[in-house]
Amino acid sequence: GQNIDQPTEMTATEGAIVQINCTYQTSGFNGLFWYQQHAGEAPTFLSYNVLDGLEEKGRFSSFLSRSKGYSYLLLKELQMKDSASYLCAVRDREGGSYIPTFGRGTSLIVHP
């Protein structure tokens, strides 16, 4: 199975940049997802990485290093609405299920 680690909580200032890290251990890595979850709501998809490098999507970018078992989500020009929990999920081809395992999430608080 996977062992996924991310910080529990982070704070940042509106307009700033924040980087949320995720480390993982898996025997058959097959992709990493980032989701955003506002309080009381369902997770929504942000990004997907399966190859090394940076994927950019507007204010959000996600980076992956498979050799280091490491990913980060970069949020630029932070807005108050970015206050949410950010979930890292890793998919493992072992067993063939392709169902991701989630980390415990990072709660991001953006203040004025």
Add this chain to the structure above:
Amino acid sequence: NAGVTQTPKFQVLKTGQSMTLQCAQDMNHEYMSWYRQDPGMGLRLIHYSVGAGITDQGEVPNGYNVSRSTTEDFPLRLLSAAPSQTSVYFCASSPGGPVRNQPQHFGDGTRLSIL
């Protein structure tokens, strides 16, 4: 498009009662899964299915049953509710086959309290 629909949205049960949480998707997705989310614990996989007629256990399956008689529906049954099953339950679906890189789509969740 409805996406993934979960019912009910809220439910209060007494210890020992049984109930079924419903999940339906209209995207013809092969993969469906049930997670529970507790404070500080993230999303933990209960059961999943990779197609009609096929189900398997996830990380925390005890006390829950599932079945997948159709592609659209994936109900989760609590056999004898216990206070430890108080949680928020999410159902998710995703395509199978050659588009396995597609993300999961989540329902709005069912908030379940066991007294």
